[in-house]
Every structure is written in structure tokens, then in C-alpha cells.
Amino acid sequence: MNKLIEFLNYEFTFSKDIHITIKAILLVIIALFVTSLILKLLRKLITRKLPDDDKVKFISLFSYSKWFIYVVIILTTFHNIGVNVTALFAASAALLVGVGLALQTLFQDIISGVFILVDQSVHVGDIIELDGKVGRVEEIKLRTTRAVTIDNKVLIIPNHLYLTNSLYNWTENGTETRENILVGVAYGSDIALVKKLLLEAASSHPDVISAPEPKVLFINFGDSSLDFKLIFTLNNSFEAAMPKSDIRFKIDALFREHNISIPFPQRDVHFYKSKV
Numbered sequence: 001m002n003k004l005i006e007f008l009n010y011e012f013t014f015s016k017d018i019h020i021t022i023k024a025i026l027l028v029i030i031a032l033f034v035t036s037l038i039l040k041l042l043r044k045l046i047t048r049k050l051p052d053d054d055k056v057k058f059i060s061l062f063s064y065s066k067w068f069i070y071v072v073i074i075l076t077t078f079h080n081i082g083v084n085v086t087a088l089f090a091a092s093a094a095l096l097v098g099v100g101l102a103l104q105t106l107f108q109d110i111i112s113g114v115f116i117l118v119d120q121s122v123h124v125g126d127i128i129e130l131d132g133k134v135g136r137v138e139e140i141k142l143r144t145t146r147a148v149t150i151d152n153k154v155l156i157i158p159n160h161l162y163l164t165n166s167l168y169n170w171t172e173n174g175t176e177t178r179e180n181i182l183v184g185v186a187y188g189s190d191i192a193l194v195k196k197l198l199l200e201a202a203s204s205h206p207d208v209i210s211a212p213e214p215k216v217l218f219i220n221f222g223d224s225s226l227d228f229k230l231i232f233t234l235n236n237s238f239e240a241a242m243p244k245s246d247i248r249f250k251i252d253a254l255f256r257e258h259n260i261s262i263p264f265p266q267r268d269v270h271f272y273k274s275k276v
Contacts (some may be wrong), residue, residue, distance in 0.1 A: 009066075031073050038067065105160065106143065112159035113142040122169065127238045129168035131163060136238055150238060170237050176209065177237035181244060182223030185250060186263045191218065191226060194260060201250040202232040207243040209233040225263045 089168070116122050126137045128147065135155045137148030147155040170177055185194050195216045202214035214232040221227075230247070234240050255262060 004230065028074060034068060035069060035073055044046055048146050105158070108160035108163070109143040109158050112162050113140070113144075116140060116145075116159060116162060117142075117274075121167070127170040128156060129170065131165050136240075150241065171252070176233055177240070178233055179232060179234050179237070179244060181230045181247060181251070182219075182227065183230065184222055184227045184262060185255070186261045187224075187226060189260050193258060194226075194228060197254040197258060197260070198228060198230045198251065201247050201254055202230055205243055205247055205251065207236065208247075209235055 120143070122128060122137060122140065124137050124140060128135065128137060133149070133155055135149045137145060137147050139146040143159060145159060149155060183198070185191075195218075196236065197216050198216045202208050203210070208214065208234075211235055214230065215246060217229040219227050219229050221262045230251075232247075234243055252262075254260075
């Protein structure tokens with residue numbers, strides 16, 4: 001037993017202030033082993049419900065983070081056994097601050113990407129609206145999200161924008177969305193007929209879903225028109241612009257057929273002759 005204790009207390013001296021015992025080296029190895037087991041358990045808990053593609057991305061990031069944690073464990077242990085790591089950090093403080101500022105946005109993007117992968121707020125195939133731009137998500141990476149607009153333009157969205165802007169996920173509750181068209185008719189028009197024609201225009205389009213059925217709201221007495229809102233449901237909200245255009249064409253044709261006019265703002269200008 002004495003020989004074992006003597007062996008464990010044997011010191012390797014590197015300088016006046018730095019000396020490491022075999023016991024300290026074993027403690028570092030044990031600490032790294034325990035940390036490795038904890039990290040593996042944590043990784044399994046986080047990735048067990050993730051899709052396969054997202055799981056691969058998270059494990060890739062986790063492998064890099066794991067080495068950073070190992071370095072922290074080693075430096076902490078070295079500090080406890082007499083290695084002056086404080087002097088090392090003080091000497092490199094300016095460099096570390098500069099690197100930190102340069103990589104700030106990069107880390108924000110990566111952390112946001114981890115949040116997206118973990119909480120599953122956005123999936124591939126979702127239609128999202130962010131900062132006034134709408135696109136279908138094609139790929140989610142750790143730093144950026146790739147989406148394609150209705151014009152087939154590619155949006156490269158830095159993931160940190162999810163934390164600093166309001167995100168609208170059009171398909172979070174499914175692919176069906178409620179759309180609407182605003183239209184005004186002249187005062188004196190038969191509003192019952194207007195309602196009937198608006199419902200006919202929506203119901204006749206093949207892309208409009210019958211349940212829930214289209215509705216018409218009388219929303220306001222405008223300055224020069226009676227204002228209505230036609231509400232209907234589409235199954236493909238990403239391409240809503242085309243069905244809405246078709247329905248507007250149909251509304252115009254039905255209104256012309258039944259002599260219902262869509263007014264435009266008019267102003268009467270009166271000139272007065274001044275007496276000199």
C-alpha cells in the first residue's frame with residue numbers, strides 16, 4: 001500500500017511552478033472519462049426524438065462542442081494541480097476578445113440552428129414568412145436555412161434572424177390556409193346578389209376547398225363603395241397568388257354580367273370666381 005501511495009505521489013517536475021503527480025494525471029483521465037459518459041447520455045436524450053437528418057447535424061455540432069468541454073476540464077484540472085493557466089489567459093485576452101467579436105454572428109447562427117433542430121419549430125417543406133419574405137424550406141443547416149420562393153428564387157436565411165424577428169409558419173397547423181379577397185361595389189347595389197356572386201366565384205374554383213365553405217363579410221361602408229371580404233380555404237398556400245387571381249377574374253366577369261359596378265374614388269372640384 002505504501003509503495004502504491006508513493007507511486008501515485010511521484011512528481012514530474014517541468015519548471016519551478018509546474019509539477020504534476022501521477023495521481024493528478026489519473027484524476028484528469030477519470031474526469032475526462034466521466035465527462036465523456038455524461039455527454040453521450042446527454043446526446044442520446046436530446047437526439048432521441050429528432051428526425052434522422054437533424055440528428056446527424058446535431059451530432060456533428062456536438063462533436064465539436066465536446067472537445068471544447070474537454071479543454072475546459074483539462075485546464076480546470078491543471079489549475080488545481082498547480083499549472084498557472086491564469087497567466088496564459090491574461091496574455092491572450094486581447095486576442096480572444098477580437099476573435100469573439102469576429103465570430104459573434106457565426107455563433108448566434110449556430111446556436112439558433114441548434115434551437116431549430118431541438119424544438120422542431122421549422123421543418124423541411126414548411127412555408128415560412130420572415131422579414132416580409134415567403135419561401136418553402138428546402139434545407140436546414142446549422143448556420144443557415146435554405147428556402148425557395150414562389151418565383152423559384154433561393155433565400156439563404158441566417159438562423160439568428162429566427163431569434164430577432166417574428167417568424168410566421170404558414171403550415172405549422174397543416175397545408176390548408178384561409179385566404180381572402182377584398183372588393184368594393186357601388187352604393188345602391190343589390191348586396192344579396194353581391195354575396196351570391198362572390199360565393200359563386202370562390203366555389204367554382206377547383207383549388208378552393210369546400211369545407212370549411214367560403215364566406216362573405218360585409219366589412220365597411222367606405223367613402224365611395226360598400227366593402228366586402230371574400231374568405232375561402234386553399235390547400236396549397238404557397239401558390240395562393242394564382243387561384244386568387246383566377247377568382248378576381250371570375251368576380252369581374254360575374255359583376256359585369258349582372259351590371260354590378262366596382263367604383264373608383266371620385267372627387268368633385270368646385271371653382272369659385274373671386275370678385276376683385
